[in-house]
Amino acid sequence: MVPSSPPRKCILTPAQLAWFQTSDTHKLIVEYIEMLNESVVGAKLSDEVVESEAVKAILAILDHVESIARDTPPVDNSSSRFGNPAFRTFYDKIADIASTLHTKIPSLPPQTIPEISLYFIESWGNRSRIDYGSGMEMNFLCWLLTLHKLQILSAADSKPLVLRVFWKYIRVMRLLQSTYWLEPAGSHGVWGLDDYHFLPFLWGAAQLRGHKYIRPKSIHDPEIVEEYAKEYIYFACIQFINSIKTASLRWHSPMLDDISAVKTWDKVNSGMIKMYKAEVLGKLPVMQHFLFGSIIPYEGPPPPMDEDFAVDAHIGHTHPHPPLGNVGSSHTNEASGVSPRDIAGGWGDCCGIPVPSAFGAARAEQQGNTHHNNMLPMDRFGGGGGGGGPGASIGLIGKGIRPVPFD
Incomplete structure (x- = not known):
């Protein structure tokens, strides 16, 4: 085992990202996702599973996180539709006790705790921006992956890790999202299928x-959703979206609506894995924030010594920004089949105007705000810019939405 070292951000350029996508670390993350994926084929949330001592310890840690959230109420922030400052208090509490919590995991080498703890801390959202997205979700995945690499968790733990641990994590995150009105990470609420998450839909x-x-189209039947949300994570996520969004999935969740037309769950599942590799592991605005250390290493080329990559102090990370003039356009060049959004680096930059929490937007609507909770500020970019989650602009419907890789 390589001596533990503090994780740090390593991917700042497209060239570095391209190298990462061919690396053993990329392969490791994908294989871990696929191992957990295969462990729950045909499984229900109510299935009996064997919880190892390590799994029990992790569940106890998540219970502790939940109790801290419940003991840290939001401050009066009723005039804002954006993140509640009390989240920073919650975050600091987690950071303060993270090392102590990790001592409860059996057989975990003490020297690895500082490195592993950072993935755990970053799993709950960004302290400065009070936001959350699939990059933070990936931190939780990689927290489990570090424990797997250290042989604290084994392949035999895969099923309980999804059905018990990950599902508990999602429920705690729903509490945080609704309590602190966490904003969708990224200026357009992208890279998550429900503003925040990706992996619950994949698994x-x-x-x-x-x-x-x-069938996939069953997500449009309210009775089926209600009945099967108790046993299946996918339907539980659809139920959650319906509980906080108005109108139909077609309007506020066009990507999920597109996916519902796929004939089989096998194709949905394989397409989700392809999409995760392309839209999370393959996107610079996501991966530039990811932390690499001795357990999950980056051994690729260093960033160029160029002033264009100086730290952007207002956000706390480094990267070049594509021109905003292209990001807002959803029109595709018919000759090339490539949209300006693709040219600009995917669904758009990560440092644009903030997107309000769906909870905050819904509250604003209840109070008579003229902005519909599905018409978020991203519409100012001119006809969209969303990435297919419920935060996606209505202007995107039928206009240049990237086709989903499910066939």
Whole structure:
């Protein structure tokens, strides 16, 4: 085992990202996702699972995080639709006790705790921006991956890790999102299928593979959603979206609506894995924030010594910004099949105007605010810029939405 070292941000340029996508670390992360994925094919949330001592310790840690959130109420911030400052208090409490919590994990080498703890701390959201996205979700995944690499967790733990640990994490995150009105990370609420998350849909689709009766289009049937949300993560996520969003999935969640037209859950599941590699692991605005250390290493080229990559102090990270003039356009060049959004580096930059929490937007609507909770400020970019989550602009419907890789 390589001596533990503090994780740090390493990917700042497209060239570094391209190297990462061919690296053993990229392969390691994808293989871990796929191992957990295969462990829950056909499984229900109510299935009996064997919880190892390590899994029990992790669940106890998540219970502790939940109790801290419940003991840290939001401050009066009713005039704002954006993140509640009390989240920073919650975050600091977690950071203060993270090392102590890790001592409860059996057989965990003490020298690895500082490195592993950072992934855990960053799993709950960004302290300065009070936001959350699939990059933070990936930190939780990689927290589990570090424990797997240290042989604290084993392949035999895979099923309980998804059905118990990860599902507990999602429920705690829903509490944080609703309590502190965490903003969707990224200026357009992208890279998450429900503003915040990606992996619940990926592993949720695995649960449904081969199901005799339920089809992807069933997410549009309220009775089926209500019945199966108790057993299947995918339907529980749809139920959550419906509980905080008005109108239909077609309007506020065009990507999920597109996916519902796929014939089988097998194709949904395999397409989700492809999409995760392309839209999370393959996107610079996500990966530039990821931390690499001795357990999850980066051994690629260093960033160029160029003033264009100086630290952007207002946000706390480094990267070049594409021109905003292209990001807002959803029109595709018919000759090349490439949209300006692709040319600009994917769904758009990560440092644009903040997107309000769906909870805050819904509250504003209840109070008579003229902005509909599905018409978020990203519309100022001119016809969209969203990435397919519920925060996606109505202007994107039928206009240049990137096709989903499910066929």
